[in-house]
Amino acid sequence: MNSSNQKKRNFQIEAFKHKVVVDPKYADKTWKILEHAITEIYNHNASGLSFEELYRNAYNMVLHKFGEKLYSGLVGTMTLHLQEMAKTIEAAQGNLFLEELNRKWNDHNKALQMIRDILMYMDRTFIPSNRKTPVHELGLNLWRDNVIHSSKIQTRLLDTLLELIQKERTGEIINRGLMRNIIKMLMDLGSSVYQEDFEKHFLEVSADFYRAESQDFIECCDCGDYLKKAERRLNEEIERVSLYLDSKSETKITNVVEKEMIASHMLRLVHMDNSGLVNMLIDDKYEDLGRMYNLFRRVPNGLPTIRDVMTSHLRETGKQLVTDAEKLKDPVEFVQCLLNEKDKYDKIINLAFSNDKTFQNALNSSFEYFINLNPRSPEFISLFVDEKLRKGLKGVSEEDVETILDKVMMLFRYLQEKDVFEKYYKQHLAKRLLSGKTVSDDAERSLIVKLKTECGYQFTSKLEGMFTDMKTSQDTMQGFYAAYAAELGDSPTLVVQVLTTGSWPTQPSITCNLPAEMSALCEKFRSYYLGTHTGRRLSWQTNMGTADLKAIFGKGQKHELNVSTYQMCVLMLFNSADRLSYKEIEQATEIPSSDLRRCLQSLACVKGKNVLRKEPMSKDIGEEDAFFVNDKFASKFYKVKIGTVVAQKESEPEKQETRQRVEEDRKPQIEAAIVRIMKSRRVLDHNNIIAEVTKQLQSRFLANPGEIKKRIESLIERDFLERDSSDRRLYRYLA
Amino acid sequence: MTITGTSEKAAYQALKASDWHLEGAFDAFYSQPQPKSYTDARRLEDLYNRYKDAYADMIMADGITLLCSDILVDHQDIVMLVLSWHMKAATMCEFSKQEFIGGLQSLGVDSIEKLREKIPFMRSELKDDQKFREIYNFAFGWAKEKGQKSLALDTAIGMWQLLFAEKHWPLVDHWCQFLQARHNKAISRDTWSQLLEFAKTVDPQLSNYDVDGAWPYLIDEFVEYLIENGIIQKGQLSDWTQKH
Numbered sequence: 006m007n008s009s010n011q012k013k014r015n016f017q018i019e020a021f022k023h024k025v026v027v028d029p030k031y032a033d034k035t036w037k038i039l040e041h042a043i044t045e046i047y048n049h050n051a052s053g054l055s056f057e058e059l060y061r062n063a064y065n066m067v068l069h070k071f072g073e074k075l076y077s078g079l080v081g082t083m084t085l086h087l088q089e090m091a092k093t094i095e096a097a098q099g100n101l102f103l104e105e106l107n108r109k110w111n112d113h114n115k116a117l118q119m120i121r122d123i124l125m126y127m128d129r130t131f132i133p134s135n136r137k138t139p140v141h142e143l144g145l146n147l148w149r150d151n152v153i154h155s156s157k158i159q160t161r162l163l164d165t166l167l168e169l170i171q172k173e174r175t176g177e178i179i180n181r182g183l184m185r186n187i188i189k190m191l192m193d194l195g196s197s198v199y200q201e202d203f204e205k206h207f208l209e210v211s212a213d214f215y216r217a218e219s220q221d222f223i224e225c226c227d228c229g230d231y232l233k234k235a236e237r238r239l240n241e242e243i244e245r246v247s248l249y250l251d252s253k254s255e256t257k258i259t260n261v262v263e264k265e266m267i268a269s270h271m272l273r274l275v276h277m278d279n280s281g282l283v284n285m286l287i288d289d290k291y292e293d294l295g296r297m298y299n300l301f302r303r304v305p306n307g308l309p310t311i312r313d314v315m316t317s318h319l320r321e322t323g324k325q326l327v328t329d330a331e332k333l334k335d336p337v338e339f340v341q342c343l344l345n346e347k348d349k350y351d352k353i354i355n356l357a358f359s360n361d362k363t364f365q366n367a368l369n370s371s372f373e374y375f376i377n378l379n380p381r382s383p384e385f386i387s388l389f390v391d392e393k394l395r396k397g398l399k400g401v402s403e404e405d406v407e408t409i410l411d412k413v414m415m416l417f418r419y420l421q422e423k424d425v426f427e428k429y430y431k432q433h434l435a436k437r438l439l440s441g442k443t444v445s446d447d448a449e450r451s452l453i454v455k456l457k458t459e460c461g462y463q464f465t466s467k468l469e470g471m472f473t474d475m476k477t478s479q480d481t482m483q484g485f486y487a488a489y490a491a492e493l494g495d496s497p498t499l500v501v502q503v504l505t506t507g508s509w510p511t512q513p514s515i516t517c518n519l520p521a522e523m524s525a526l527c528e529k530f531r532s533y534y535l536g537t538h539t540g541r542r543l544s545w546q547t548n549m550g551t552a553d554l555k556a557i558f559g560k561g562q563k564h565e566l567n568v569s570t571y572q573m574c575v576l577m578l579f580n581s582a583d584r585l586s587y588k589e590i591e592q593a594t595e596i597p598s599s600d601l602r603r604c605l606q607s608l609a610c611v612k613g614k615n616v617l618r619k620e621p622m623s624k625d626i627g628e629e630d631a632f633f634v635n636d637k638f639a640s641k642f643y644k645v646k647i648g649t650v651v652a653q654k655e656s657e658p659e660k661q662e663t664r665q666r667v668e669e670d671r672k673p674q675i676e677a678a679i680v681r682i683m684k685s686r687r688v689l690d691h692n693n694i695i696a697e698v699t700k701q702l703q704s705r706f707l708a709n710p711g712e713i714k715k716r717i718e719s720l721i722e723r724d725f726l727e728r729d730s731s732d733r734r735l736y737r738y739l740a
Numbered sequence: 741m742t743i744t745g746t747s748e749k750a751a752y753q754a755l756k757a758s759d760w761h762l763e764g765a766f767d768a769f770y771s772q773p774q775p776k777s778y779t780d781a782r783r784l785e786d787l788y789n790r791y792k793d794a795y796a797d798m799i800m801a802d803g804i805t806l807l808c809s810d811i812l813v814d815h816q817d818i819v820m821l822v823l824s825w826h827m828k829a830a831t832m833c834e835f836s837k838q839e840f841i842g843g844l845q846s847l848g849v850d851s852i853e854k855l856r857e858k859i860p861f862m863r864s865e866l867k868d869d870q871k872f873r874e875i876y877n878f879a880f881g882w883a884k885e886k887g888q889k890s891l892a893l894d895t896a897i898g899m900w901q902l903l904f905a906e907k908h909w910p911l912v913d914h915w916c917q918f919l920q921a922r923h924n925k926a927i928s929r930d931t932w933s934q935l936l937e938f939a940k941t942v943d944p945q946l947s948n949y950d951v952d953g954a955w956p957y958l959i960d961e962f963v964e965y966l967i968e969n970g971i972i973q974k975g976q977l978s979d980w981t982q983k984h
Contacts, residue, residue, distance in 0.1 A: 691954030714957045721930045722889065728930065733937055734954040 032071040035062050036078050042123070043079075046116045047086045056123065064126045072131035079124065083144065087113070087151040095157045103165055106158075107186050110148070117144035149194045153202065162187075166203060167210050174214065174241070185249035192251050204254055208261055211242075215265035223270050227280035229293040235266040236296055259303070268304040275314050282314050286353065294357035308363070316367045319350065323375030327382065336381075336654055337397075340389035344412050347372065373419045381660075383426035386416055388654060390452065391433040398444045406448050414455050421707045424674075425667050427464060432510045434468060438475050439502060439549055460704060470508030478502040485533050492529070499526050503534065503543070517547045517570075517596045520577035547571065548600065556616065559636025566616060567646045571596050571604045576616070579634050587630045602626045607647060613640060614647045671706060675716045678702055683726060683738040691734045779850040784841045787850065791840070799835040811856045818902050822862040825878045832882050866906045873936060876903055880932045890926035893919060900935075909939040911966075918965045923958060931956045946972050 042059050045051060066075045090109045097105035121128060121140040128140050138146065152158060166187065169179045191199045215238065222231050239262050246255040267274075274297075275282045285293050301307030326332065326346065332339045350368050358364045376382050390413055398406050420426055437443045450472070457465040482500060486493065519527060531543055550570035554577075557563050568576065574594045578585055585593075591601055605626050609619040618635040621627075655663060678701045683689060689697070694717065695710050702708045717736065720726045729735035791803035799807070808815040827843025829835055835843075847862075849855045865871045883899050884891040891899075897916045904912040915935075919927075934956050942949045949963060966972040 692952055711957060711960070714954075714960070718928065718930055718956055722928050728934075733934065 291356040319371040327379040336385035336388040387429035783850040896927040910944040
């Protein structure tokens with residue numbers, strides 16, 4: 006501590022009249038001391054100063070009402086020093102400019118801190134009460150005004166910063182620490198300085214840069230590469246912000262990149278030939294797709310763009326798929342293609358589009374659109390299921406079976422005409438059950454349960470009835486054989502399935518003439534059954550049965566033939582005749598002619614199954630054709646299957662018939678819906694009835710408004726409804 | 741006076757009220773309620789017996805023929821329909837005693853001459869919108885076979901020709917052709933009554949036809965038929981004869 010060079014005074018102690026007379030020059034002198042101190046501080050000579058003394062001086066000045074002088078003195082001195090510093094900075098060459106600026110800034114900060122400490126009393130008393138800017142803030146403002154905004158520095162600073170950023174963008178290494186300090190300096194000077202003096206221009210220049218770069222890239226890169234580059238730039242900017250910019254700039258700069266690199270070129274990228282979105286989808290480019298998704302989700306309308314292109318592509322390919330004549334030849338193949346397509350897109354949405362629900366919805370709506378373009382879809386899906394349940398699922402684990410059935414259910418949900426599916430499913434199920442050709446009972450039941458969950462009890466009650474009949478028939482057969490064991494020893498083995506008429510698909514039944522051995526047996530069964538079930542009527546469905554025959558041919562070849570009931574009737578005739586004409590066979594068996602023709606064709610005209618020989622050898626069956634046993638019949642298998650009861654794609658006339666039956670079935674359903682609705686609403690106008698009915702029936706089929714109208718009129722005719730007398734568009738329920 | 745059969749005084753009043761315009765006078769005269777005149781029950785009984793069928797207690801075809809010639813009206817004249825309507829006749833070509841007598845009473849006539857005089861009045865009733873509708877709808881039940889719910893197509897067409905001769909509807913011929921070509925089935929009551937609404941509310945160019953207008957399906961089909969055959973084209977009713 007040095008001694009002050011204050012004048013020594015003798016002070017007299019005067020009672021009660023103590024007055025400290027201040028030397029008028031006191032203020033100046035004191036100020037001079039402080040001024041000198043400030044200079045020393047700026048000259049890095051602060052070590053020789055006494056903090057306590059300086060503080061006291063400043064304190065006294067304020068106390069003796071010289072705050073103003075102190076304050077303005079401070080402003081003046083600091084300004085001068087800063088101006089000098091500015092000159093030094095301006096003089097720095099090239100790269101040293103920023104370093105010099107940084108150094109001087111640090112100096113100033115250190116000085117400022119010391120000065121503020123010294124002037125703390127003024128800071129706390131004089132300044133607030135006189136509404137002056139506090140010392141620290143003052144120091145920053147003066148720096149700003151005299152250095153940063155000096156004409157020779159302001160522009161140069163900005164240019165230097167932008168130049169460095171540009172260098173970094175083109176791959177050069179820059180001094181990031183220095184950048185950080187300078188930027189921090191700007192931030193410290195206030196957000197408006199940061200924004201006005203730097204950020205604003207930074208964003209503009211960046212926009213120009215990326216605009217140009219994206220233009221270059223888009224001309225020479227394919228979509229995938231472009232997106233990689235865009236992603237890289239985006240990440241770079243984010244890193245830049247974290248390393249040396251204000252964190253608030255992140256959103257702003259990323260917006261710039263997103264706009265220039267992605268938003269401006271969105272459509273061009275998506276539709277790029279050979280590499281755009283559609284190509285990526287076709288080639289399952291998960292990574293590229295994922296990148297596109299992540300980049301596009303940042304820009305307005307980005308994801309909808311992807312979604313729309315995906316949807317229209319999917320609809321187009323789907324449409325082609327369902328109208329492709331080749332595929333339509335094989336229903337199982339057709340459905341498998343649909344499943345494959347669904348799997349493909351599920352995977353894409355999962356891996357690349359982060360399971361985005363809106364994309365899932367787009368996928369579902371597209372499938373719903375094109376599956377229903379082909380009116381045979383319900384039939385084909387049922388045939389697919391049929392194939393799987395007959396043989397396709399053989400040896401497949403339970404889990405995998407469930408997976409496949411779940412996938413089928415998913416396609417089922419897309420169908421608009423679920424009632425058509427039901428009709429076919431019933432037919433196919435009947436054939437499977439009756440021919441005993443189902444791979445797994447569990448799988449069958451599992452699917453029924455799934456259908457019930459989806460569509461409700463009514464959908465599956467009849468199907469379940471079919472299963473029950475099968476089971477009951479087994480029990481009946483046991484009872485039959487138990488009761489007639491003695492008599493039946495030598496007879497052929499009979500297996501009867503008793504079908505409840507309502508549950509099974511309706512077939513017109515014309516009974517043919519069974520061979521004597523069979524008809525006797527059948528009669529026994531009939532009386533047995535009716536004995537235990539009075540009041541019921543049985544009719545033999547000879548068009549649906551099968552038979553196993555043991556046959557010995559001319560050269561002694563023995564075979565077991567698995568045939569339909571009709572085929573059995575025909576073959577058995579040859580036990581008592583060597584040659585039979587078509588007419589004779591027709592008379593003897595009474596099989597309807599179209600069925601008989603098909604039956605004979607399958608026995609005589611199919612290679613490997615021709616147990617009969619026909620003269621002439623043509624494929625067509627003429628009235629005068631003659632049939633013989635084919636003594637030369639050969640097959641490498643002992644058991645030969647000649648039955649024709651397997652479910653297959655319907656022929657055109659059959660299809661028409663089924664369609665007609667479906668339409669007929671719909672009428673009562675529509676009427677029931679109308680009555681239900683009108684009963685609860687009492688009065689309803691035309692358009693609303695149509696809407697409500699359509700909605701109620703949606704889960705089964707798409708109701709035709711014209712058909713609904715006709716049903717309404719029919720109900721009016723039958724006095725269920727009437728038109729309102731004053732408003733002809735209103736209908737009224739008649740109790 | 742010759743036409744209306746009324747007195748000179750009433751004629752004078754009607755003409756004066758309508759400012760001496762003849763047509764206006766007719767309108768005014770016919771729209772006023774007719775004074776109920778006294779009818780003699782015995783004379784009605786006699787009249788009934790004149791026409792009554794030999795074997796049944798009804799007036800049948802022969803009786804009606806005689807009635808028509810008595811009042812100088814062709815039996816296919818639409819006035820007979822109006823008369824049947826007054827009688828609330830259940831079915832065409834026969835009147836029960838109650839229907840006959842009740843009908844004549846409500847008309848206030850008890851003789852052939854008075855009935856004859858009432859004919860112009862009955863014709864005029866067809867000009868009244870409300871009454872025409874009632875007569876039109878009545879015609880359905882009257883013209884159809886007893887015990888049937890619907891009206892046979894031929895009969896319906898005949899009735900339509902008759903009715904729409906009174907209340908002109910330009911599409912009536914197309915309608916009948918359409919039905920014979922495409923429908924060939926009986927006509928339901930709803931279709932019958934809705935057709936009148938259609939003819940009244942929808943203009944012949946179909947410019948205000950609303951496809952969601954809850955019209956019966958048959959009428960929708962008719963509209964399609966018209967468009968298909970170029971009879972209605974973009975709102976223009978092209979002249980059928982011009983095209984062919």
